[in-house]
Amino acid sequence: MRALVLSGGAGTRLRPITHTSAKQLVPVANKPVLFYGLEAIADAGITEVGIVVGDTAPEIKEAVGDGAQFGLQVTYIPQDAPLGLAHAVLIARDFLGDDDFVMYLGDNFIVGGITSLVESFRVERPEAQILLTRVPNPTAFGVAELDSGGSVVGLEEKPRQPKSDLALVGVYLFTPAIHQAVDAIEPSWRGELEITHAIQWLIDHGHDVRSTVISGYWKDTGNVDDMLEVNRSVLETLEPRIEGSVDDSSEIIGRVVIEAGAEIVGSRIVGPAIIGADSKVVDSYVGPFTSVQHDCHLTDSEIEFSIVLHHSSIAGVRRIEASLVGHHVEVTPAPRVPKAHRLVLGDHSRIQISS
Known part of the structure; x- marks a missing residue:
């Protein structure tokens, strides 16, 4: 089994930090968030890892190197533009070969790692296994719809009217069947090849797609508030x-x-x-x-x-x-200057000024 780690993307929600730094390397408790994912992959017994990189490739390569510090063998896969998660699978085809693989978004943080998930996947081998968690704002995520028995019946990327509050966590497990699905889909309205569309294709064609709803801690560290919250969670330990x-x-x-x-x-x-x-x-x-x-x-x-x-x-x-x-x-502190209020007030105005 191999791993595909996505470390491209512009990180627009973390600007201006990401104007000069990869979002996956912003530290949590003084360790880049990407490193937590690589350690989780190594702990799950996976050693061959492909890292999809974009404009920040030199910085990612300098930080991760050949992967030896994590007990991994790392191959870098360049992506010219962030064209979707399924596009990352498409360009990694030669690296992945016919092996099962876990796809891990490099800016995601999951407490407890992925070892148990990988172990159960190796035994049961559905065509796809997705992680879900309940969120208060499902319109910001890929969302899954389950039937009464808990089976996945539909997926939608950032829906305007979500059919559930179950968001896809940034870890996916696939057999080689996903490659046929990725080849079959078309770009979305966003101009991207969506992994949700590829998984939906598997569902529509009768493949076994399973889900696990996690109640543990998960964060997409894509914005400042989430970075601070993940930092808080790690510091607690x-x-x-x-x-x-x-x-x-x-x-x-x-x-x-x-x-x-x-x-x-x-x-x-x-x-x-x-x-x-x-x-x-x-x-x-x-x-x-x-x-x-x-x-x-x-x-x-x-x-x-x-x-x-x-x-x-x-x-x-x-x-x-x-x-x-x-x-x-x-x-540093701002220069001390005389404090004054400058006002232009119309007739019969009423204002309140704090002293």
């Missing part, structure tokens, strides 16, 4: 560890990781939180659910429930919350 230096005037509370080379001076760190290697925190407060990557500087500042990427500095800033700070960013 931290084992405290202090490898850097913490001076006597500092206070470390709860599950906190201070990586090697990091310095904490006159500061208060309240976990769960992680301070990356060679970062320095001086006269500052770092609150729960915060990840600070390597080589950052925080001075005389407060931050909580946020992610700070490497080589960034925050100085003299009070209270940053629910924020994603990119690489090589400088955050």
Whole structure:
């Protein structure tokens, strides 16, 4: 069995971070979200992995390399444009051959991995196995319709009027039958080859398509709110560890990781939180659910429930919350200027101004 990992796409919902960085490499608890998926694949006993890459291919290749750090053998498959999930299967045909495979979206995060799913698929071998989870906003996802017995009877991509609240999670398992389906479908109104259309083709032609509804934690880390929520979830599992230096005037509370080379001076760190290697925190407060990557500087500042990427500095800033700070960013206070209200008011106006 092989794995096909999708790591192309523009990541428009994470801009401006993704103007200069692959969305799959944005860190969760100081580790790229893509790495969690690759580790889950390796844990499931799969070793041959094809990674579909687009414009950010050099960055993905530099981070993942040949896959040896994960116990994997990685083949890179270039995709000229993000033309749909089924298009990724189409261009990976030579790599996949006639093997069964798991398709994993590189910006998805699933707690608990995929080992049990892969094991059951290997035994039962339906033509397709999909993961579903209940969501409050199904119009933003591929949506599955099940019959009274729980069998998949229909799939629709981002429907205007969803027939259920069961969204497709970004992990799919296929036999080679999917290749015939991908060859048979046409691009959607979005101009993409939709994997939902390919799976629907399998259903319409009498193939065995099964689903598993998961109740565990899943997130598509495509926007800032979801990135922060996944970061929070992972930080909840931290084992405290202090490898850097913490001076006597500092206070470390709860599950906190201070990586090697990091310095904490006159500061208060309240976990769960992680301070990356060679970062320095001086006269500052770092609150729960915060990840600070390597080589950052925080001075005389407060931050909580946020992610700070490497080589960034925050100085003299009070209270940053629910924020994603990119690489090589400088955050400083605004210049102090006289405060005044400038008004142009019509007759009989009534206004309220806070003092």
